[in-house]
Amino acid sequence: MALLLLALAAASLAWPCAATPSGSHFSEARVARWATAALRHVAVAPCPERGGLLPRPQCQRLARLSQGLGPAVYVSEPAQPGHKVRALLPDGWGDRPGGSLAPARNQSAGLQRPAGVSPPAHDAVLVLDPSPGASFGHPLLLFYIDFNVSPRRCRSRDRLYLGSYECLTPAQRSRCENQLKRRPGRGKGRSQRSAGRARREEPPVGLCEIHFLPLVVVAQDPKHPQKLHCMDLRGFNPCPQPLPLISSSSTVAYCELNKNTRRCHRQQLPMYKSCRMYQTCDHAVLITGGWQEQVTYPHHAHNLLLFYQMLRRNGFRQEHIKAFFANEGQAAVAVEMGDVHPATEKLAIRSHLALVCRSLHCADSLVLYLNSPAASDGTILLWDANHNGIADPKERYPISELLTDLESCNARRVLLFLDQSYPEPLAKKLRASRHHPNVVLVRGITPSGGSAFAEFWAGLQPDQCLLQHILPVGPWSAVLASGTSAQLLNVTLAGAPCHSIPPMGEEERQRRYQGCQNLPTMLWYRSRHQQMPQEDD
Template sequence: MKEVKTLYSVLIGILNVYSVVCVVPYITDNSSENLRLDDGNWSGPRDSRESEWVKGAFNYVQNLKCEDVFFTTEKECLALLTVTQSSYVVHVAPFSGHRTYETVLPEEVLTRKDNNHQGVLVLDPYPTANFGHLVIVFFIDYKDKRTCDFENGIYLDTHGDCMTLALKRRCKNAIKRHGRRKHHARRCEINFLPFVYLANLSKSYNQKKHYNYLRCWQGLAGYSRCPELRDESVTTELICNPIRDNTKRCTTTHEMVHTNCNMFEICDQAVLISGGWNRQTTGVRFQRNLESIYWMLRKNGFKKSHIKTFFANGATGINVPGELAHHVHPAAMKLALRYHIQTMCRSPHCVNSLVLYLNSPAKSDGTMYLWDINSDGLAVDAEKYYLKEFKEDISNCQAEYVHVIVDQSFSGNIADAFKNSNDHRNVVVFASGKDNEYAFDDEFTRHWAIANHTTECTWQVQKQIKNLASKSNPESHEGQRGEVRTTIFGAPCHVIPPFSNRELRHDYLGCQSLPTALWIKKLFSDKNPWRY
């Protein structure tokens, strides 16, 4: 009897193993055994199931019928068909076996409740463009062909995977609304790389929820190289965290950033803002952009202490030949950023020429993403700089001139927002493109950095850039037409003969002394809206 029970137990064990192998054979796939990818990229074998995903996804894009496409505009779809395979960058969250992924975008949860997936693939057709720009996202699940066809998926028979196009929630019924497709198209676009993490983790593994499993596929034959990213060790936390460091230097209020408004002195000042959002969207090129603009400002008389830089989660500094590294504040400190701008704009005779450089990931409505402070992939108010807030911060600005240089996607929306604005009479906005265009290749920033600002008005610089731009259509708008016609440091243009270097240094570059009487008269004027 005892031997019978033992034999029975062995048979049951064999049957259990057999049933597992038969029902879920895909768990044994070894193309993605190690899901934690600490090196920042993913390098799968050429014959992996993930490589089959890439082939299926690219074939899908190449065979799009643009008159029927609903996840973007017909114009954008036609442009997409002209992008060569070698221009694409591929991102993948590799096959997860018996586990599943949850996926979120900055503005919404992409996967529905109880509908997680076993793989995520992203094709990025414009890896040199600033986010947000169109990316095509696919979900992968192990399903039979009948179910896959029923769900309008792409069936890959080698491993039995089914690929479906990821859609934002507001596009749920877009397929049925062909007559209103154009109205929904831009809102349906996925413009950011999703944040992908393992679902249903126990409380003891909560820290792993904030680990992004979506990685760029390095060295994938036939596709573009992965963008150069900042080192992972310097992007995991805020460089200046007020809770961790417990110092005045790291508070989120005005104590973090000292605003230089000295009595009887007026100066040129600048604020450089590059949000970044997360490591994947803030490559090293954005830090180079900041360095080039900082160098341009220093060359044109802006004092080091009068240039404040807010970058991603912070950085060790901006390096310019011949100078000590310039301190960089985290863009995540939104309150300090806004307080600094407001203080300069509300202080009479503080600023002559105020230059604001914006180079952040952006939504189509002009909202700028700063930094994902809690690393959950979803953007809350403290992590976004709204266009409405930006307009409020520089409304009725007491600076003599305000030059806003915007090199980010959909920058035309910001320019349009200031057109003929009575509250922004001394503001001029120079945008890298129209309201529906992406910002490509950092070419707008490069042109501004190398332009001759000694004699040329900012308007002239913008006109030259417009003639040189290859992929976008730079545009500009101002609060009151003709109010701002100066160089970037506030000097008049078209002066004949041109100013000498001595005249520029004495009268326009950096800081100038103000007569005591003029200061006092302005300070106590009843017409001054920011009177102390």
């Protein structure tokens, strides 16, 4: 009996060093110790000019975070004894800094998962979010924690020994764009070629940061649901509250346009009502929501509703406003807006844009509002429909496809309101484009991540000039394609002139510009005959 009591006492003393606790969550004290050590480990390190776990501005901001509330803390649930977890990212996965990372060949390569390779497995995953509640993507800090690791084995240039045989490893995104950057002008002259060989590899250019919350699954059971959750800790920011989504009716099945099954008996997006003969209308496409339920916040639904109400006030008809939000689960915003489609219908989005842009006189003003998560190369993440944590081709909308859909659009003006992270890749391509003469990109100079952008444009009035609305404020900028006239912004949202003499009354503005207008039959046939020779060529 005495020997049994001694054995139980010894087991209770040895319990803090065990691989996994018995509960469904790690203790708050243990996670707080991990988060404090991780934050200190990154804050005391010198901020590199490029590369590293965070961009230089966010790296410098960590010192200020350590003086006040720390970042929000996410941690994985403990796995069963002997099991480990893996972190899956939509644009790749995390790997150890300084590891063997293959360079991507193009901008979209970072979103492709190499075949036959699995991300590393660890005992726990820790994520620190310096901007909790902001729209993704934005820089995060991802760490792996391994148990039963000796101090000698853990201590290295990148790893940190936490005590109690716990080892912390910072992570970066693997297979990121321009991981190996070549210097320009290497091939000019023999001496330059030899110098180029010596300097073939430069440090990363800062595009390898983690931008999204990973999907953490059990390595032995990859179909297990998300094991990463936010934990409220003293001294750290409180957890952001996701938007509760209302599940749709079971009779309404998810149906893509490329499927022809019995349950896809009806088309969810009524395309035939978008363009009518002898009539031109104002059209809008709204895409918002998070990448998953965990990162879909109330401001996504709020922004969608604000922009919808502004469009309706400016004369856009309800049937010409196509909204794509989250998954099949629709929030309360659908009650006020009517029919809201899930963002999983990528083919429906592209088909609708193609219909509006390729049809003559279909659209006068075409407005696009994008408020979805975005990768560092500008790729829009729609929704993780198959719940595998990886952005598959049907779940992402690259800017190359967006520009293809808007190329040589027959709308009189295309106004693209970009309310998401990393707008510069799209702006750069639009500036150099010669195939988008009627496209204007309106973006924030600094991404707000909340509702500031939508609230600003919610105040646009039907008689207010777009240029007049932008200039007095300053934080928003417009990007025009090559050869595009600034007169595209010198009108109202519906296309009415701003400074007509005599001034245009409200009744005349509604009749001639807002909503839909009937076209003369001669104008329709004349433009139709002009288009037919081009199609024959």
